[in-house]
Amino acid sequence: MLESVFPDKDLTTEQQKIFEQILSFSNQAVKNNQRSVFQLNGDAGTGKSIILTKLFLKIEKDAKLNKTNNYFLVNHPELLKVYQENAGEFPELRKNHFLRPTTFINTMHKSDKNADVVVIDEAHLLLSESDNYNNFTQKNQLEEIIKLSKVVILVFDARQVLKLKSYWSQSLLNKIVKRLNVNYMQATLTTQMRMQAPKTVIDWINDLTEKKRVDPVIQKNTDYLTLDTKYDFRIYKDAQTMYQALKSKNNQVGESRIVSTADYPSTLDGKKHYVNEGQFHLPWDQYNYSHTTWAQKPETINEIGSIYTVQGFDLQYVAVIIGPSIVSDGGNKIKVDLSKYEDQEAFKKRHDNDIAQLEDAKKQIILNSMNVLLK
Numbered sequence: 001m002l003e004s005v006f007p008d009k010d011l012t013t014e015q016q017k018i019f020e021q022i023l024s025f026s027n028q029a030v031k032n033n034q035r036s037v038f039q040l041n042g043d044a045g046t047g048k049s050i051i052l053t054k055l056f057l058k059i060e061k062d063a064k065l066n067k068t069n070n071y072f073l074v075n076h077p078e079l080l081k082v083y084q085e086n087a088g089e090f091p092e093l094r095k096n097h098f099l100r101p102t103t104f105i106n107t108m109h110k111s112d113k114n115a116d117v118v119v120i121d122e123a124h125l126l127l128s129e130s131d132n133y134n135n136f137t138q139k140n141q142l143e144e145i146i147k148l149s150k151v152v153i154l155v156f157d158a159r160q161v162l163k164l165k166s167y168w169s170q171s172l173l174n175k176i177v178k179r180l181n182v183n184y185m186q187a188t189l190t191t192q193m194r195m196q197a198p199k200t201v202i203d204w205i206n207d208l209t210e211k212k213r214v215d216p217v218i219q220k221n222t223d224y225l226t227l228d229t230k231y232d233f234r235i236y237k238d239a240q241t242m243y244q245a246l247k248s249k250n251n252q253v254g255e256s257r258i259v260s261t262a263d264y265p266s267t268l269d270g271k272k273h274y275v276n277e278g279q280f281h282l283p284w285d286q287y288n289y290s291h292t293t294w295a296q297k298p299e300t301i302n303e304i305g306s307i308y309t310v311q312g313f314d315l316q317y318v319a320v321i322i323g324p325s326i327v328s329d330g331g332n333k334i335k336v337d338l339s340k341y342e343d344q345e346a347f348k349k350r351h352d353n354d355i356a357q358l359e360d361a362k363k364q365i366i367l368n369s370m371n372v373l374l375k
Contacts, residue, residue, distance in 0.1 A: 263323025
């Protein structure tokens, strides 16, 4: 589970080429004192994070020689724990330079200082408007970070946008870099690394989450349907049967968890809230106060994970409950029922009107959450 963001992991040929491209871009920008942004694109599981961690280790190794002050940001508390834990394995890395974006922005403003190179993982989770609850009072986190840095290197996947207050599109990102007049470059990873799945499975997931025709060649089993005999991808009708199969896998290989779309009641009141489907009855994940990530805690096999606890993590097996907000259109496609989605935090009203079709944006957030869980 930690290997996906460990800095000394070997890169593929594709990843190595992009790594060298970003490093050259960054060094040149620092040398020329030119405000610059490099955007690394790629679907979930293509290895964006491993490039960033390896890149940041290299930048920090050269920091004394280059006299640079660098930071690694991620707006995901569970993932931040992993980065900070991994930093302890390398003397060049400083845990206090791995921060949440708001912490970085407020610290830089308070000290009246700027950073040299800032790396942002999961940039699609950055706030795209002010949020007093999270102590962010400016307009847009990415814009603030660019203003406070010489070089920003970010990873971006529009299909992992999960909230209106962190609603991103490529056009919005383009507007920011154009307005700030920065040197701008992009690269895209295409090879799927997390899922060692055949094309039939990945295509089925993509078709499902893009509301395209879904009519795979399905092989029948007593309890489930399967898409491919060479890859263990099963479709269950019964959540309890699926969960029992998952527990068996967890006993065999470990690191297996059950997750769900946010179609079941849940509030941040400290009480347990349950996902109920037929004979299936299990509580949502509890707020994790420990330094160990939710997915690494053995007891969480008895909880339901969410997009907020598993996004960006690798699991051996994952069981996904697709809840009532995803329904059949009566044919071979799905449609989204907004009234059945319980994560109202994701739909909190924005202060401006930069989302042209609000209902479509909400539906896309639900489809994005399913995409994240399945990959």
